[in-house]
Amino acid sequence: MTHNIGIVGAGNISARYMQGLQKYPELKVNYIADIDHARAATLASEFAVPRSGSADALLADDSIDIVINLTPPNLHARTVIQALEAGKSVYVEKPLATTREDGLLMLKAERENPGILGSAPDTFLGSAGQTARHAIDSGYIGTPIGASAFVRSSRAETWHPSPGFLFQQGGGPVMDMGPYYIAALVNCLGPIRRVSADARIGSETRIVTAPDRTVDEIPVTVNTHASAVFSFASGAIGTVLMSFDIWDTTLPRIEIYGTEGTLSLNDPNTFDGDVRLKRREHGEWQVLEPVTPLFGTVGTPEQHRRGLGVNDLAGALAGGPHRASSSFAFHVLDAMLAIDEAAAAKQTILLESRTERPAPLFNS
Ligand SMILES: NC(=O)c1ccc[n+]([C@@H]2O[C@H](COP(=O)([O-])OP(=O)(O)OC[C@H]3O[C@@H](n4cnc5c(N)ncnc54)[C@H](O)[C@@H]3O)[C@@H](O)[C@H]2O)c1
Missing domain, CATH: 3.40.50.720 (NAD(P)-binding Rossmann-like Domain)
Structure with missing residues (x-):
């Protein structure tokens, strides 16, 4: 239609x-x-x-x-x-x-x-998100025990001409990049039940060094470095670091640890990319075959084009499953807000929102 x-x-x-x-x-x-x-x-x-x-x-x-x-x-x-x-x-x-x-x-x-x-985000509907989900559903890593997710900083003041909005309320690494990482985790592991966290502002001001900058200095009014623990309803435990204060790191993006092996995911801000598996009997990491068609060519700007989520909504209007749905996005928002709240209150936050893992796009 x-x-x-x-x-x-x-x-x-x-x-x-x-x-x-x-x-x-x-x-x-x-x-x-x-x-x-x-x-x-x-x-x-x-x-x-x-x-x-x-x-x-x-x-x-x-x-x-x-x-x-x-x-x-x-x-x-x-x-x-x-x-x-x-x-x-x-x-x-x-x-x-x-x-x-x-x-x-x-x-x-x-x-x-x-x-x-x-x-949005709809990137978890890409071939990599679906391949990771398929690996979990197929038991390739056994029962998931834990996960780690690292938003590994973008020193936006070094390249963005007016990055002020990224360092004010509504910005910060959690609200800006968190949706991709949390959506990917919930797609694989299901809903989050509790969040504990600490968070801080790295420095009160940032010197903008982008060559075409429109401002030289910006105030920072949102937490730019957050560490959280997500307790999933399934029992899995997620270690989450979201920071705009890291100059460089060797941390992975997302890993999921199960009783039988580990899954390593690509950048969840892209649709496609290598999903790697290492089971306990494997000597080497194995790149999994994508279980759904690629959205675009890996490593090109196609990975940042949009439309898959709108197509998902059109499918839902025709009676199909709604995957990138409002209830899924609200749960992701709930978890993001809980990071700052847990940090401010020095308490664990129990999430009230509930969501299901979205229906997969591959034939299960
Ligand atoms: N820019 C990115 O790289 C990027 C990536 C992923 C997601 N997003 C998300 O996309 C959304 C837009 O981001 P952006 O970077 O394009 O922002 P932007 O500021 O470049 O564009 C927003 C546009 O909305 C218009 N606008 C504001 N109020 C309006 C209103 N009441 N009615 C009609 N138009 C109105 C503004 O004039 C502006 O043209 C945000 O939610 C952002 O988080 C942006």
Whole structure:
């Protein structure tokens, strides 16, 4: 079935949606909206999208059935709820919201309106996430005991011209990169039950050294170094480090440890890449064959294009499973917020949200 899509927010990531969605001929972008109408018009003309303008005009257009929301995180709740109330289904970029209250209001709006709500990240739907999930479900590592996940820093002030937003509320390594890592863990290991953590600001200011910088120094008002322990409902224990304060490291991205072996995952901010297995009887690591088709060529910008999650939402509208769903994204948000809360309270936080492991894309 063909879907008519409207994009709200023609900023940095929007072109990657336009490029990625070209893989899906039944997903047609017909409208681009932005408070900056000129920016919307430029993107529309670059990708031959017939119309552009305001979000209000987009929402009033009955021919549009799916809205892709690419506004900044602190605007997700308001703009997503407006779209749901206008009768649209919505796919929103990560994080779902920046507070639990906003996230709950979004879930309520979804329940009370005809459309459905999906959310990034969708990278766990790529061939690597699915191959890792298949390995776990097939018992290749036996029973999972533990996992480690390391957001290994990006010293964004060395390359981003105006990185201030990354160091304020709604930013930081947990909210910015955490969604990819936590979604990958929950896809493999199921929901998280408890979170304990400590976290701190690495330094109060950052000197911006990016060659094309628009600012020389930025204040840091969000924790930039967090260590957490995730206790999964399954009994597995996750060791999680999320930092913007590491100059260099040899840490892996994600590993999962089972009674029979170890699984080593690729960068969860990409769709495809090597998933490696070492069972106890193996002398060497073994690269697993991908169990689903690749989204794009490994090591190229294709890995940062978007669209798989929107296609998943379209499948759910046709009656299929909804994998990158609002309840999954809310659970990821719940866990991220719990890291700061556990650190501030010096207490373990019990997560109230529940989610299921998303249905796999491979034939099980
Ligand atoms: N840039 C990235 O590399 C990247 C990667 C992954 C995810 N994301 C996520 O994508 C989302 C957007 O990020 P970005 O980097 O493209 O941000 P951006 O600031 O470059 O773009 C946001 C756009 O939204 C527009 N906007 C703001 N309020 C609006 C409103 N009420 N109605 C219509 N348009 C409005 C702004 O004018 C701007 O053009 C965020 O949730 C972010 O976390 C970004």
